[in-house]
Amino acid sequence: MTGVKSPSTPNGPAVLLGSAQPLAQAYDCALLDLDGVCFAGEAEVPHAADSVNGARAAGMRLTFVTNNASRAPQTVVDKLARNRIQAKATEVFSAAMDAAALLHEHLEPGAKVLVVGGEGVRQALTDTGFVVVDSATDAPAAVVQGWDPAVDWAMLSEGCYAIIAGALHVATNTDATLPTERGFALGNGSLVKAVANATGKDYLAAGKPHPGIYQRALRRSGGTRPLAVGDRLNTDLTGARASAIPGMHVLTGVSSARDVILADPAERPSYVHTDLRGLLEPHPQPTRDAQGTWHCASSTARVTEDGSLEVDGTPLTGASAALGLDAYRALISAAWEHQDTARATGSSAVITVPEITVTHEDDRP
Template sequence: MSSAPLPPGLLGSASPLASAYDGALLDLDGVCFAGEARVPHAADSVNAARAVGMRLSFVTNNASRAPRTVVDKLRANGIQAEPGEVFSAAMDAAVMLTEHLAPGSLCLVVGGDGVRQALLDEGFTLTDTAADRPAAVVQGWDPAVDWAMLSEGLYAITAGALHVATNLDATLPTERGFALGNGSLVAAIAHASGKEPLAGGKPFPGIYERALARSGATSPIAVGDRLNTDHVGARTAGIPGLHVLTGVSTARDVILADPAERPAFLHTDLRGLIEAHPEPMSDGAWWSVGRERARVSGGRLELAGAGPLERPATVTLDAYRALAAAAWAGADATGGSRAGAQVLGLPEITVAP
C-alpha cells in the first residue's frame, strides 16, 4: 500500500488488474452477490483472478455473518474462498475495541453471530442484558435485530457503556432493492441516547489496512459498488479502487463524484479485474478513452457524435470512462470542487454491459 496520495483522475492499465496488482480487497453485497441473487460475471472473474495468483480478501461492512458463513455464501454463488480470506466490519470493530477496553471485558451485542464470533475471537465476554452492566454495546446489522434488542442496547449506553458500531451504512442492497442498513439502526440508538458511537468498517481506512495486513498483499486494489464507503475508504488508505455498477452507486453518481469518492478504474462488473483498462488521454479540450471522446462545454457533458447529454442515454464502457474523465477534469480545473457543480442537468446514464 502506498502512502502517497492517489492521482485524482482515472488510471490506465495495459495488463489486467489481476496481473498489475497482487491483491484485491473485495466488497461482498452488491459486488460478489446481491442478497440472494447472483451478480453476473462475478464468479468467473474472481476465480480467474485467483488463478493468476492474485491474493483475495473479502472485506465487508455486513457484520451479520461469521467467516465460515460468508465462505458458504460465496461458494453458493460459485466463488472460491476460505475463512481466513474474510474480514468483516464486525471483526474490524472487535479489533478496534481492544484499543479501548481491558482484555475480557463484558460486551452486549446488538447484532448476530458475526458480531458475537468476532468479539469472542478477540477475547471479550458477552451478555444479552444491560442488567449485567456491560462495558460496551457493539452493534452490527442482522435480520434478528428488533425493538427489544435495540432498547437493551440503549439501556446499557444510558448507564455508561461505550457504543460501538461495526459500520454506518444507511442501506443494504438486496434482490428486492435497498433495505435498512446498520447505520439506520445505529442512528435510532444514537438519537435516543444523545451519544455518537465509535464506528468501524468503511469508509474508515482502518478496515482496509487491517484486512491487507492479514492478506499479505503489498500492491492491492479495492473493489466496491459504493462511492461513499468503499471508495472513500480506499482512497483515504491510498489504495486504488475499481468501481462496479452492480450495487448502489450509479454511473451518474460516479461521473458527478466528489474527489474524495473517485475510483481509479471503472467497469460494469467484476470483469474489470481480468481486463486491461485503457488510459484516458486529453488533447486539452476532449478526453479520449479508446475510440470514445467526451468534454464539458457550456456546463454540459458532451459525447462526440452524440452531442450534449440532456436525456437518459445508454453508452459504451469506454464512453462512460471518457465522460467521467472529462467531468472530473472540469471540476479539478475550478479548484477541485464536486463535478456535479460543474455539470448541469446530467441525465441517468446506462452503461452497456
C-alpha cells in the same frame, strides 16, 4: 495507507488511472466487497465467479471485505460457494471483525461486551477474546451494534441502558440503508443513530467508509499492492480513497454510472468497469488534448461551454444514453475535470448528465 506503494497509487487529484496489465497482475491483493459485487441478494452477478476465480488463478490474493455484520465467515464462504466463487473463511473480513479489532484498541481481552446484533458480531467478539453478555445488568464495558434481522426494540433498549451506565458504544458500520429485493430498508447506521439519540452519547464506528477496515484487512491478507473493489461510492470507494488504496467501481450494485460521473473527489474510483471482468483486463489511461477533449482508446468526450456532455462528437441530449466502456472512461474524465475546475475557480459546476448504460465490448450484439 502508509507504506503501501503500487504502480498506480492514487495521489493528488482524484482521476482515473490506467494499467497496461490486467489489474490481477498489477496488484497483488483484491479487497472485494460482497453484496452488489460478488452476488446480488440471492442472485448471481454475471461474470463474478469466472472473474474472481480467474484472479485467484493469476496469483492475486483475495480478501472479501463486507459491511454486513450479520454473517459469520463460514456463512459468507458458503454463500460465495453457492455463487460458484472459491473462498476460505480466513479470507473474509467483516465489519463485525473490524469492530472487534477496533474494540481491542480500547479494551483488554476478557472484557464484557453486550451485543446488539446477531451471530456474526458475537462470533467476531468471542474469537478475539471478549466475553459476550446479553444484559446491561452484567455491567458490560462496551456495546457493539451491528445489523441483524433479530434486532428489535428490546435489544436496542438493552444497549441504551448499558451505554447510559457508561459502556463504550461501537458501531460495526454506519450504512443508513440496506439494499433488499424490495428496495432500501433501514441499515445499521440508522439504528445506531437511534441509540445515540436516546443516550446522548457519541460512538465509535468501524466498517466502510472508515479506512481502518481496509488497513486491517490488508494486514490480515499479507498483500502489499492492494486494489479495493466495490459498488457503493459512499462506502467502498470513499474508504479506498481515504486509505490511499486504488479502487475499482463496478456497475452491478448500488451506485450508477451517472453517480460516478457526478462523484465528489472523495468518492471517486481509480478504475471503472461494468463488472468484475475488470480484474482480468488492462485499463486504458484517459488522456487530455490541448483543446480540452479527453481520449480513451478510440473514444472521445468533452464538456461544452453550456455544461452539456459530448461523446465522439455527439451531444448527449436525451434522458438516457448507451456508451461503451472506453467512452464512459473518457466522459468521466471530462466531467471530473470540469467539476474540479469549477470548484477551484468558484464558478458553476452544473453539468447535464443523463442516465447512462455502459456496455462491455464483449456484450455488444
